[in-house]
Amino acid sequence: MTRFSPRTAPLRRAGGLAATALLLAAGPLTVAAAAPARAADPVYALGGPAETALHPYAEGGGEQKRSTAGITVTGTADERYEGEFTVTFDLTGIAGVADVAFDARAGVECAPTGPRATVCTGHGIAPGLSTVAELLLSAAEGSGQGASGAIRVTGEAGGAAFTPFTTQVTVGGPDLVMHRLPFDHEPTPGQKQQAPITFTNRGSRDADGVVLTLRYSRGLDIPQRYSNCAYTTDATWTTARCSVEGAFEAGATYTLAAPLTLQATARAYRDIFAYGIHEAGSVRRLAAATSAERGPGAVLRAVPVKQRMSARSVDLEPGDNEQEADFRTANTADFIAYGDEASGPAGATVTVRLGFRNDGPAWIGYLRSGETVAAVDFTVPQGATVTSAPKGCRGVSAEGAYREDRQAPAPRYVCPTPAAVRDGGGLDLAFGLRIDKVLTGAVGRVTVRGPGLQAPGLPFDPKPGNNTARVVLNGGSGAVPTPSPSPAPPTKGGPGAGAGTAPSATVTPGAGGTGAPRVAGNGGGALASTGSPAALTAMAIAALTAGLALFMAAGRRRS
Incomplete structure (x- = not known):
């Protein structure tokens, strides 16, 4: 469906008149070359997490822990799409792996259309990113550790197209929990504090490598610069993403081989230090893809590091991966x-x-x-x-x-x-x-x-x-x-x-x-x-005309 807005009509008419004038001036053209192309229908991209980890099934009738996967649609058009649309979830791939419930966003209604399919219907898609529904996922009874399946998401709308999306669902995974550090939150300019970053894997599976993320505002500094950390700095923040190799076992706690030093600089006032730990994978690839600067120092390590490697998996509780500390420095x-x-x-x-x-x-x-x-x-x-x-x-x-x-x-x-x-x-x-x-x-x-x-x-x-x-x-x-x-x-x-x-x-x-x-x-x-x-403009034309006349007169005298 090609949309036509009354406010664009004068512009289109003016464009047509201009095109006609150009065609008359340029001479005969073929009809195919002169005919305007039909505007393409808007394309909307469905999206969400690439993979979602589920807590293993709780035997004994206890309440099952749920994981959330938000399914989104991104509008590329400049204007809001006002028609009706449907988003279909094919749940065949997670049979025996996961149970799913739908928490639809405002203006969207979701209903099952079969034992393994659900359709969400809505009206209107705004430009930019918006959420269609939250999938509330829990491990199915009888599912085993490592069981995995896929949910395929497709969309339809009159006069619009959707790119499909597939998200993976896996039972079990690491659960990396960052420990809160006991900082002095009212330092003085120049004061240094030790930051022995410590985390625990409380999940059901080992983590194959981790990425430690450090983010601190302009009034703070970490003097150490590690060779396995990628650093970026803007007007307000410095961010370091450090890839730490090794297998981090379920149930084990790890700390850095040497604590970091966090310093309140001479310009400190109201500052924030955020520190988080994530299982390597997409975070590691993101760090490698950026144009960040590598540190010149030693390699940042976490101990103890086991030699046994494990299959990579997804964090069960991403919400507890990070901690933040606020600082109020006496300064002017x-x-x-x-x-x-x-x-x-x-x-x-x-x-x-x-x-x-x-x-x-x-x-x-x-x-x-x-x-x-x-x-x-x-x-x-x-x-x-x-x-x-x-x-x-x-x-x-x-x-x-x-x-x-x-x-x-x-x-x-x-x-x-x-x-x-x-x-x-x-x-x-x-x-x-x-x-x-x-x-x-x-x-x-x-x-x-x-x-x-x-x-x-x-x-x-x-x-x-x-x-x-x-x-x-x-x-x-x-x-x-x-x-x-x-x-x-x-x-x-x-x-x-x-x-x-x-x-x-x-x-x-x-x-x-x-x-x-x-x-x-x-x-x-x-x-x-x-x-x-x-x-x-008139003066310039007059000068050009006079100059041309003098040039022609000089040419006649030479001849």
Whole structure:
């Protein structure tokens, strides 16, 4: 089924007219070449876990432990599919291996259509990934250790196609449980702690190799770099995936041959250390496929390691494979506000840059809550109107209250930071201001403060006196004033860039529809106006014509 949206009709008509004009200009073409191709039907991919491990059947009538396998559908189309669809589960392959119940998602109904088949029916598929149903799997009575089978999943819908999916179900497997470590959760900068990573295989089968995953935020460090670990680092996190060889027996406990060292660095503040253990296989292949950097040090080992190898299997309880530790380090970060100066006649549009820089030593990240770290509060100078503001900044009243009208220029703007601000980072904002009336020395206020107006303080900042700066328009008598020293804005994309999504610092201010000349402030610039595009085009054509005439005249004289 080919979908047709009324809003696309004018575009399609325009495209047809353009195509007709091109065909007439280019000459005769075959009908096959000119005929547009029919748009392909959307394709949806069914998915889920490649394999699910089940607890062995509990003899004696006890409650059977269930494992969950979520079956998903991924929409590749940009628009939501509004028709009815069905997803069919062929359960023939798990007869005698597993029993299954269905926990359908909202809007989906599942019903058996035979002893070994179930069909789930729903309406509408949103773009992206969504869950069709959760399969609640338990080992069947009489199933043995290592029994395995497959569930095949297919889909149908009018005007759409589905790629099938198969998931494997196996009775028994390892159950790797990570032990929680007794850290000091309130360290001081520079403090080191031992991290003797320890885990137990509480499953029914041995694990053939394990992958230890270490993930720590910017204020923490593990100085050891092992040769069997793959390291990746971004603005907020460092992740190490360490492949540890050996057979890890069911019922046995293992620890690292030498404990790790976890250090709170000079920039530590609110940090997280996550450590997990997984049976090798897909995790190991993922680590090998990434472009991670290998460590230069020794091999990370876990002891005791048995020589006997076992068949690879899947974890029975993936939820207990990981532990996390939160750290609150007594540290500070100096947020320094900066402003700008600009000058111009009445009607001119100027660009000013303002914001703040984190002079450290700490980085500030609210990783758990995701809350904003701070906000830049900008009061517009008198006699000026904002023509463009960075994305993410909201206009408020002069008192800082909410404004219903979000389109009209505001007298004051609040620009929140993301949930993390790196040391050396900050927020660099560009505002376009139209000078409606020249007022010598018109001053606007820039403040970096807490996210809430009722609690404007920054609890980590020891120097609140530099949290304010000024934006000055026409500071001198007819001359562009020399700005006072201000902290340099953070380098975009460099080591000091703020983590997460922040208001844009590269917004180009509009001309405000007045046709007045643009005059840039100290923070940015623009080329001087040289006339309208139409006038420039006419001048260029005239110059080209004159040049061609001179060339032809010279040729006639030579002949």
